Amino acid sequence: MAIVAQSSKLSNVLWPVLAWIVGLLFFFPIFWMVLTSFKTDADAVKPEYLLWFTPTLDNYLNMTENYDYWRFARNSVITSVFATIFTLVVGIPAAYAMAFNPTKRTKDVLMWMLSTKMLPAAAVLYPMTFLTKSLGLFDTHFMIILVLSLINLPIVIWMLFTYFKEIPKDIIEAGKMDGVDTLGEIKEILIPLAWGGIASTALLCFIFCWNEAYWTVRLTTTDAATLSKLIEGNRAPEGLFFGRLSAVSTAAVGPIVVLGWFCQKQLVQGLTFGAVK
Amino acid sequence: MGRIQLENVTKSFGDVEVIPPLNLTIEDGEFAVFVGPSGCGKSTLLRLIAGLEETSSGNVIIDDEDMTEVPPSKRGLAMVFQSYALYPHMTVRKNIAFPMRMAGLDEDEQEKRITAAAKALNLTDYLDRKPGQLSGGQRQRVAIGRAIVRDPSAFLFDEPLSNLDAALRVGMRLEISEMHNRMQTTMIYVTHDQVEAMTMADRIVVLQAGVIEQVGSPLELYHEPRNKFVAGFIGSPKMNFISGDEAAKHGAHTIGIRPEHTEVSTTEGLWKGVVGVAEHLGSDTFIHVHDTGLAGTFTVRITGDIAVRHGDTVYLTPQADQIHKFDTEGLRVA
Ligand SMILES: Nc1ncnc2c1ncn2[C@@H]1O[C@H](COP(=O)(O)OP(=O)(O)OP(=O)(O)O)[C@@H](O)[C@H]1O
Ligand SMILES: [Mg+2]
Numbered sequence: 274m275a276i277v278a279q280s281s282k283l284s285n286v287l288w289p290v291l292a293w294i295v296g297l298l299f300f301f302p303i304f305w306m307v308l309t310s311f312k313t314d315a316d317a318v319k320p321e322y323l324l325w326f327t328p329t330l331d332n333y334l335n336m337t338e339n340y341d342y343w344r345f346a347r348n349s350v351i352t353s354v355f356a357t358i359f360t361l362v363v364g365i366p367a368a369y370a371m372a373f374n375p376t377k378r379t380k381d382v383l384m385w386m387l388s389t390k391m392l393p394a395a396a397v398l399y400p401m402t403f404l405t406k407s408l409g410l411f412d413t414h415f416m417i418i419l420v421l422s423l424i425n426l427p428i429v430i431w432m433l434f435t436y437f438k439e440i441p442k443d444i445i446e447a448g449k450m451d452g453v454d455t456l457g458e459i460k461e462i463l464i465p466l467a468w469g470g471i472a473s474t475a476l477l478c479f480i481f482c483w484n485e486a487y488w489t490v491r492l493t494t495t496d497a498a499t500l501s502k503l504i505e506g507n508r509a510p511e512g513l514f515f516g517r518l519s520a521v522s523t524a525a526v527g528p529i530v531v532l533g534w535f536c537q538k539q540l541v542q543g544l545t546f547g548a549v550k
Numbered sequence: 551m552g553r554i555q556l557e558n559v560t561k562s563f564g565d566v567e568v569i570p571p572l573n574l575t576i577e578d579g580e581f582a583v584f585v586g587p588s589g590c591g592k593s594t595l596l597r598l599i600a601g602l603e604e605t606s607s608g609n610v611i612i613d614d615e616d617m618t619e620v621p622p623s624k625r626g627l628a629m630v631f632q633s634y635a636l637y638p639h640m641t642v643r644k645n646i647a648f649p650m651r652m653a654g655l656d657e658d659e660q661e662k663r664i665t666a667a668a669k670a671l672n673l674t675d676y677l678d679r680k681p682g683q684l685s686g687g688q689r690q691r692v693a694i695g696r697a698i699v700r701d702p703s704a705f706l707f708d709e710p711l712s713n714l715d716a717a718l719r720v721g722m723r724l725e726i727s728e729m730h731n732r733m734q735t736t737m738i739y740v741t742h743d744q745v746e747a748m749t750m751a752d753r754i755v756v757l758q759a760g761v762i763e764q765v766g767s768p769l770e771l772y773h774e775p776r777n778k779f780v781a782g783f784i785g786s787p788k789m790n791f792i793s794g795d796e797a798a799k800h801g802a803h804t805i806g807i808r809p810e811h812t813e814v815s816t817t818e819g820l821w822k823g824v825v826g827v828a829e830h831l832g833s834d835t836f837i838h839v840h841d842t843g844l845a846g847t848f849t850v851r852i853t854g855d856i857a858v859r860h861g862d863t864v865y866l867t868p869q870a871d872q873i874h875k876f877d878t879e880g881l882r883v884a
């Protein structure tokens with residue numbers, strides 16, 4: 274008895290402390306980035322201004338005036354929104370089919386989809402760039418949307434599949450008996466029932482699209498360039514523009530952090546749905 | 551109309567043939583009950599009729615129209631599931647309205663039918679609740695309501711009452727029977743509760759391993775079971791089977807005697823035995839008799855009460871005109 278009581282008392286203290294340490298560790302780089310974004314490039318590298326410095330908005334003003342932040346932001350929104358929509362439009366029926374009409378090969382198909390994520394992006398860099406350019410799709414929204422959709426489809430289908438699996442088959446069958454066709458089943462029964470799962474999948478997909486850098490940096494120059502490209506463009510090898518870089522990065526992650534904050538409840542609910550059940 | 555014919559229907563899952571070629575006709579307006587042991591293919595057969603399962607070969611014909619390739623949504627049948635399968639995101643009203651909305655019925659007509667169904671099924675006070683806020687019995691009523699409003703050509707029930715407690719089951723059994731009398735629509739009802747089968751059915755279909763053992767009215771099955779399997783399956787407690795010399799006296803390989811067709815006496819009779827367990831139900835008494843010299847325990851059912859206890863000696867005499875005779879294959883001999 275005594276031992277049990279003691280260890281639980283200990284863990285009452287230990288867990289929160291541990292959680293705080295881990296939390297702060299994760300939060301620190303972001304905090305540092307935001308802090309640095311209010312320093313001038315010169316101050317940013319001086320140890321004496323580590324915490325106490327004269328804050329300035331120059332980096333942000335500079336960014337919107339000279340680098341056309343809004344164009345990059347608009348491209349990020351367009352590509353991420355359309356890629357997410359496209360991914361769901363393809364992913365929902367695919368996951369539906371596998372969850373409710375499985376065949377002997379369904380497991381293999383799922384594994385195969387995941388295996389496409391195992392291919393290192395670098396391995397297809399040259400053919401992809403070459404193809405994109407020869408098809409005249411270099412630096413177009415279309416290409417970026419396509420690429421973002423394709424790289425996220427496997428994980429989206431996997432997530433949707435696990436949510437759909439939770440829905441009793443009887444309910445879908447009741448729908449069939451009540452006279453709905455396949456499209457109706459998806460619209461009237463599946464989507465309303467799996468709404469939490471679909472929303473959190475969509476949000477995650479959107480975040481992945483927003484933060485994607487490998488392809489967006491390499492397949493764009495100006496017209497379809499996203500915020501990732503803007504950050505990349507402000508990366509100087511000498512490391513002299515830390516203030517500017519931090520401001521750009523803060524402005525790039527800002528929208529997604531705000532979105533994530535508002536959808537927090539939804540996201541946690543969706544992501545733990547399977548575990549809680 | 552609702553005449554359902556199965557012509558040489560088979561069903562295999564992979565290499566396993568669950569339903570060998572099967573022929574069956576269910577007449578319009580009939581209440582047909584499928585019974586059989588667990589895993590014998592009752593649900594599979596029902597789902598083949600519904601279209602939720604594709605036939606491996608053969609045809610499903612509804613009202614003289616070949617429906618084998620027609621999807622479930624277009625067959626005009628309604629199904630009530632064991633799990634109720636209500637739409638959890640919709641209120642009771644929306645659940646009941648759903649098939650009508652899908653069929654494109656106008657709102658006034660929908661409302662009229664919902665009101666009528668809710669009244670018939672005692673659901674009027676619950677129309678705005680979600681299924682999660684209802685008891686099992688109420689959920690089952692909603693499922694039935696959802697089935698009746700669309701006026702189907704036949705109802706399919708897959709063990710609709712098995713999740714309910716005993717008292718509720720008896721009540722719902724009556725309600726469904728009354729519903730059938732009122733509507734005169736074809737109903738196919740799967741159960742493994744033989745009391746449900748006996749009380750509700752116009753015709754019972756007894757299945758074993760996907761094969762129809764016998765089709766007939768409850769009393770036909772009771773009085774003239776075609777083979778040992780049906781004889782043992784229909785009736786409660788189970789029929790007593792006796793092989794060997796006693797059977798040979800009647801010119802049969804095996805004889806079957808129902809518990810209720812046996813006289814019990816404490817003084818004289820054909821077979822002598824010792825009472826193992828006596829179950830006193832008040833209205834009836836079930837006596838399990840050991841050491842009769844016949845194989846196994848012999849069960850007797852007598853109306854009313856009789857003062858016998860564990861360890862008492864009793865004498866059993868079967869009613870001569872109620873002895874069922876079976877040959878070596880287990881088939882009935884006249
Ligand atoms: N989807 C399936 N895949 C493979 N085998 C199946 C499938 N569905 C049913 N079976 C098999 O078919 C046989 C008949 O099943 P079915 O569900 O029709 O039995 P049942 O008579 O309804 O039994 P119960 O009374 O237990 O509900 C069983 O042996 C079962 O294992
Ligand atoms: Mg079954």
